[in-house]
Amino acid sequence: MSNSLPVVAVASLGGTISMTPSDAAGGVVPTLDATQLARSVPGLSEVATITTASIRQLPSASLRYDDLMEVLAWAEQQIAAGAVGVVLTQGTDTLEETAFLLDLFWKLPAPLILTGAMRAPQAAGADGPANLLSAVRTAIHPDSAGRGVLVVMNDTAHYARWVSKGDSLAVQAFVSLDGGVAARLVEGRPTFFHAAPVRAQPLARPVRAWPKVALLSAVLGDEGELAELAVRAGYEAVVIAAQGAGHVSFGFAERIGELTQKVPVVIASRAAGGSTASQTYGYVGAEIDLVRRGAVMSGWLSGLKSRLLVTALLASGVAPGAVTEALTNWSKLTRR
Template sequence: MSHSLPVVAIASLGGTISMTSSDAAAGVVPTLDAAQLARSVPGLSDVATITTSSLRQLPSASLRYDDLMEALVWAEQQVAAGARGVVLTQGTDTLEETAFLLDLFWTLPAPLILTGAMRAPQAAGADGPANLLAAVRVALHSESVGRGVLVVMNDVAHYARWVSKGDSLAVQAFVSRDGGVAARLVEGAPAFFHARQARPGPLTRPVRAWPKVALVTAVLGDDGELAEMAVKGGYEAVVIAGQGAGHVSFAFAQRIGVLAEQVPVVIASRAAGGSTAFQTYGYVGAEIDLAQRGARMTGWLSALKARLLVAALLASGVAPGAVGDAVANWSRLTRQ
């Protein structure tokens, strides 16, 4: 390994990319650490000097806020020590969420890249090694600087703001439907499709315990009782994945008016893509009515990411009464 090569730091959090068979579990479980993952990638040592750390060995559904804040501090330390870029490997189940959460707090111009795998290492056509190599190449590229957190999967780079998991099992699982992908890799180098965009300032690091924020999907025949129960159960805010452009039933709307006097209430769309409306529909339960009742619309921000934004705002010390304005500000911003 040549020490003249730039340094990329890799840390593992677990996930399918690290999973091997376990007779006891009758399936694959996280076992490989970051060093083992790096050694499995042909040609990786030819493109960068690699340092490795193993932070967690978890399926991504069991990652916690504190795990990610620890990974964030580790990433900052690697950049301070001279790494040109940082790569985190983890499971894909929560990849769109963890990328967005980290992006809310990432302050450095150096690239922070997240990647994983849809197929375990022993599977025919395992995608983990190719994804890790692609992630390192994106982390090294000068055009990646200043773009915040990127997700690299299947030779495509996605902005944390737009990426979502669009398929449960397919290798081409990740999409960026509305904002578009950041780049595709061609002959080992990312070709970016957008100029760097102004990014909202990062949030203050958490100053209190992470709050419980409920995510409730509005469905046919729904009267909002579940959202009401969440608030009674101690949840500090409610994000509602509304029907269509952010709509709920008449009965649900009545409850939202009461809940919005107690906690922040944010309305996203449950659709796979598209923005909420703001001033199109005026019937009870539509966006104009819900805004008059004290709720805020998220615009292009998905319900999953709106929940994380609200939680991060509250954890960072933003007063509950100011959360709506902060969310509204985000709904107006195009964050690449």
């Protein structure tokens, strides 16, 4: 291993990439640590000098906000110690969420890259080693700087802002439907298709306990009772993944008008892609009506990521009454 190679810090959080069979559990469970993962990748030591840390050993659905803040602090320490980039391995179930949340707080130009696997290490055609190698290769590439948090899977780099998991099991699970992918890796080198985007100002670190923010889908025959119950149960904001371009039923609209007097209410689209509308539909329950009732439209941001943004804003000290303005400003800054 040459001392002239760039240093990349790799941390494992668990997930399929680290899973091996367990007779007791009846399936695979996370067991491999970061050092074992790095050693399993052919040629990795020829690309970069790898330092490793095993921070969590969890399926990604059980990761918590505080886990991610610990990871964030660790990643910043690695850059301060001389690493050119940081790679995190984790499960893919929440990968689009953790990447976006970390991106809201990541303040350094050095790349922070998340990767994982759709197939466990013992499976035929396991994709974990290739994904980890591609992530490290992306981390050391100079064009990766200033792009915030990236997700690298299947030789493709995605921006945290746009990435989503589009398939539950396929190797080509991750897509960036609206914003487009950041780069493709060819012969071991990422080719970025656009200049680094203008990023929003990173949020201040949490200054209070993480709030509960509800995410509810509006469905046929829905009058909004669950949204009302969520507020009664102590949720501090509500995100509605609404029909079409941000529409709900007449009854749901009435409830939204009442709820906006108590908590921030954000309207996203439940569709796989596309933006909410702002000035097309005027009927009761459509975007013009909902904005008049005090709701804020999420634009291109999905319901999943709208919920994380509202959660992070409140946790970082933004007052509930200022969330609407903060959301609007954030959306403007992150358009490409």
